[in-house]
Amino acid sequence: xxxxxxxxxxxxxxxxxxxxxxxxxxxxxxxxxxxxxxxxxxxxxxxxxxxxxxxxxxxxxxxxxxxxxxxxxxxxxxxxxxxxxxxxxxxxxxxxxxxxxxxxxxxxxxxxxxxxxxxxxxxxxxxxxxxxxxxxxxxxxxxxxxxxxxxxxxxxxxxxxxxxxxxxxxxxxxxxx
Numbered sequence: 001x002x003x004x005x006x007x008x009x010x011x012x013x014x015x016x017x018x019x020x021x022x023x024x025x026x027x028x029x030x031x032x033x034x035x036x037x038x039x040x041x042x043x044x045x046x047x048x049x050x051x052x053x054x055x056x057x058x059x060x061x062x063x064x065x066x067x068x069x070x071x072x073x074x075x076x077x078x079x080x081x082x083x084x085x086x087x088x089x090x091x092x093x094x095x096x097x098x099x100x101x102x103x104x105x106x107x108x109x110x111x112x113x114x115x116x117x118x119x120x121x122x123x124x125x126x127x128x129x130x131x132x133x134x135x136x137x138x139x140x141x142x143x144x145x146x147x148x149x150x151x152x153x154x155x156x157x158x159x160x161x162x163x164x165x166x167x168x169x170x171x172x173x174x175x176x177x
Contacts, residue, residue, distance in 0.1 A: 002096040011036040022088040056110040
């Protein structure tokens, strides 16, 4: 398992980076430190990552704003060479730091963010319709909304168990190193 060390907003050159040629190549680029920070902020579940629990819907724009002081990736203006090296380095980081449990946790967080966004924007409605036999029927989206709350409860219970497994694995990893 590799870990990036950040000190005063800079990624420290350590054995995790030197060990892999592609990580070292990114580190040696003029903006390499910033690209490694992006990788850390995107994927690290370490407590010192300020972006680890931010909504997936705003994650990228926040990271780009903090690391590059730009509003979008387009404004950053990444060259093809930088993009290729960045992608290789990101794959290495993910491969050597992300457990199946952590990947599952990221997926759950993303889905919870989507559900939260939907609930924020969904207004309960009651619609009156007339059937072919001239009978008045009412329909509502409340059943869907209430079912979501039941599903959220189940997801959160599962997520709590998953978080305990992740914390236990992280403690074991730190203890054995």
